[in-house]
Amino acid sequence: MTAALLKEAGYDVVGITLQLYDHGAAVARKGACCAGSDIHDARTVAERIGIPHYVLDYESRFRESVVDDFADSYLRGETPIPCVRCNQTVKFRDLAATARDLGAEALATGHYVRRVVGPDGPELHRAADPAKDQSYFLFATTPEQLGFLRFPLGGMDKDATRAEARRLGLAVQDKPDSQDICFVPNGNYAEVVRRLRPGAVDPGEIVHLDGSVLGRHDGIIGYTIGQRRGLGIGGRRRAGGGGPEGEADTDPLYVVRLEPETRRVVVGPREALAAATVLASEVNWLGGGDGIPAEGGRVLVKLRSTQPPAAATVWPAGGGRAAIVLDEPQYGVSAGQAAVLYAPQGSRVLGGGWIRGIESSAPGLAPARAGRA
Structure with missing residues (x-):
């Protein structure tokens, strides 16, 4: 559609589709971004609107910049977003350089x-x-x-x-929306990591914040911060016995920390997930000036793509880092995700960075890591 609209507006358009991975098994998959069927659709549209169309093999670049980073991030106890890395490297760095080489404006x-x-x-x-x-x-x-x-x-x-x-x-007017990560069939992230890093996924213990061992797991890559279901360990009995009649006498447990060095999944109550401050690195600032204001700046911040933005103040922390102090604690903040900053009014994106850790506001709890820094 982008190519067709620009062609209709009178621009000299060259169509480019990137081959990012082995499309053999993905040609017929619905809901996959950059699937093999997309190359066919792009070629069909290019013929329809009368523009040249090229398929560029970026498979090796994609693997190095996106797929390998995805696997290594999971092994560090993080929850990565490969689509951001793809835009950051393969598309807006490598493809943009190719476009300039072609003389594109x-x-x-x-x-x-x-x-x-x-x-x-x-x-x-x-x-x-x-x-x-x-x-x-x-x-x-x-x-x-x-x-x-x-x-x-x-x-x-x-x-x-x-x-x-x-x-x-x-x-292509009725083409389904792309939703899956292109190289992760059926959303099974753990299986992809096991295939890319054989032998790197080891079993370990599921441990409560108080140090008690509650169970075993088959690899930390199967868990994410804030996860409640599928732990297989039940809840923790409330202090003082059961609750009111008809109410469960256990509190649910959540994944609050992943420790790749000890292969432990640490669980605890929901309040242990409370984040008062989010620490970010590799911050890209789009708000103008010389960077994040030294006196701090008011922002709205999204800590996951599906969550609504929360009010906060962002402070520079040196070395491309930032500290984002939240007005109200947020829950389930995970390293490897992005903290994206927006203007308090309007629609402008002020920048963002990669979440590396949190400081907890929960009383009586030590500062919790969102993952390995």
Whole structure:
């Protein structure tokens, strides 16, 4: 759709599709981003609108920058977001360089996000359609890259996009949305890590915060921070006996920490997940000036792509790091996820970084790590 709209607007368009992994088993998969069927669909559309189309083999780059990073991140007890790494490296670094080599004046993608030219240059903004907004996954886009990128679909909702595809006679107007991680079949992350890092996944203990051993696990890669179901250990009996009649006499337990060095999954009550401060690294600042204000700045922060933003104050911590102090504690914050910063009013993305740890506000609890720093 991006290519078709730009072609209709009179631009000289060259279509490029990236081959990122072995598509043999993914040609017919629905809901997979960058599946083999996408190459066929892109070629069909290119023929329909009359533009050249090239398929570039970026498989080795994708494996090095995204797939290997994904596996290593899980082994560190983190919960990675490979789509961010893909945008950050393969697409907006490598592909953008290829586009410049071809003499292109811009690289346009189908991401649902908006590029707005402000008083100090291009800004990154949420998409017009909140349900399809992908700004969380583009926080690492640099100001220099924003100068070269265009996002023609960012001001449209998905229904309008499909209607435009129908108007232009494209054969993809009813194509399902992509939802899965492209190289993770059936959402089985643990199986992918086991295949990529054979022998690196070892069993260990499930331990309560008080030190008591509650059970065993087959590898920490099967667990995420905040997980409650599927632990196989039940809850913890309440102090003082059972609750009111008809109420369970145990409190649920959650994964509060992963310890790859000791191969332990640490569990505890929900309050142990409370994060008052989130520590982030590799911070990319898009808010203008020389970086995060030394006196701190008011922001809204998203700590997972599916969670609503929370009010906070961000402080610079040196070395590309930041401390994000939350107005209200947030739960289930995990290392490897992103802390993406938005302006308190409006739709502007101010930047973001990779979550490396938290400081807990729960009384009587030691500061908890979101994962290995």
